[in-house]
Amino acid sequence: MSKDKEYAEALSGPKNSLAYDTWRRLISNKAAVFGMAFMIFLILLAIFADFLFDYQTEVIAQNIPDRLIHPCLKYPFGTDEFGRNLLARVVHGSRMSLAVSFSSVAMSLAGGGFLGAISGYYGGKVDNLIMRITDILLAIPMTLFAIVIVAALGANTRNLAFALAASSVPIFARVVRGAVITVRDVEFVEAARAIGATNRTIICSHIIPNCLSPIIVQVTLRIASAIYNTAALSFLGMGVQAPAPEWGGLLAGGRTYIRDYSYLSIIPGIAIMLTVLALNLLGDGLRDALDPRLK
Numbered sequence: 001m002s003k004d005k006e007y008a009e010a011l012s013g014p015k016n017s018l019a020y021d022t023w024r025r026l027i028s029n030k031a032a033v034f035g036m037a038f039m040i041f042l043i044l045l046a047i048f049a050d051f052l053f054d055y056q057t058e059v060i061a062q063n064i065p066d067r068l069i070h071p072c073l074k075y076p077f078g079t080d081e082f083g084r085n086l087l088a089r090v091v092h093g094s095r096m097s098l099a100v101s102f103s104s105v106a107m108s109l110a111g112g113g114f115l116g117a118i119s120g121y122y123g124g125k126v127d128n129l130i131m132r133i134t135d136i137l138l139a140i141p142m143t144l145f146a147i148v149i150v151a152a153l154g155a156n157t158r159n160l161a162f163a164l165a166a167s168s169v170p171i172f173a174r175v176v177r178g179a180v181i182t183v184r185d186v187e188f189v190e191a192a193r194a195i196g197a198t199n200r201t202i203i204c205s206h207i208i209p210n211c212l213s214p215i216i217v218q219v220t221l222r223i224a225s226a227i228y229n230t231a232a233l234s235f236l237g238m239g240v241q242a243p244a245p246e247w248g249g250l251l252a253g254g255r256t257y258i259r260d261y262s263y264l265s266i267i268p269g270i271a272i273m274l275t276v277l278a279l280n281l282l283g284d285g286l287r288d289a290l291d292p293r294l295k
Helices: 003-012 018-027 030-047 055-060 086-122 124-138 142-153 157-183 187-194 199-235 247-257 263-290
Strands: none
Touching: 018 030, 018 263, 030 086, 030 263, 055 086, 086 124, 086 157, 086 199, 086 247, 086 263, 124 157, 142 157, 142 199, 157 199, 187 199, 199 247, 199 263, 247 263
């Protein structure tokens, strides 16, 4: 076998692939593994929530004789002021929190990614216009911006997701723009231009795939931010509306009884804290795993 073939096989082997190398460094980070394992568990819990607890009978229906029971064998998380199983409501609340957070981040990534790619690739007046608009939007606190949108459109789950997405678009626009600027003038992009590739092809096929590392990290961190912003708006009564369970709404409902039945607020608060912590740990691990300087 020639040296050229041996070299080609070595490069194509699984041990030298980018995905394998990234995965190897990711799983060597114990904190990132914890974050990833917790998120997988939480996503599975949200997917199979209906199989674990019936929504109508255990989450929504009131059971006054069993109201305000402290955590026990029958009710591991206790019951609320209407006798509803808090464990069932926390589990179904994870579905609501994750659905709103994932959908809002997906929308903001699409919008912000498009604006950032256009801004970074074309530069000039286009870049200046888009960046000045994002500067104005970034000057407004994210939660306040979301409150204004929800107040204008109405408090429901769809408008909540849209509000969180709109408030995160400038952040993704800046992240994608910065990543695009670093690769728009490298050799393979110039080669694509030389053979007549369109700007759309260059952006979608050559630039964006080489900007995924910072985008992936930012997605995990923005999901964490979206979760606690969802909880904050629901706590203020401008997010998911009762009786639908959501962690922020559960916190708001439990504050009335916090002196004698503190578990009503503590348990949803722990759920929010662990989820945000897990996402931050996973995001930090991905950042280290995808950073070529740390190889």
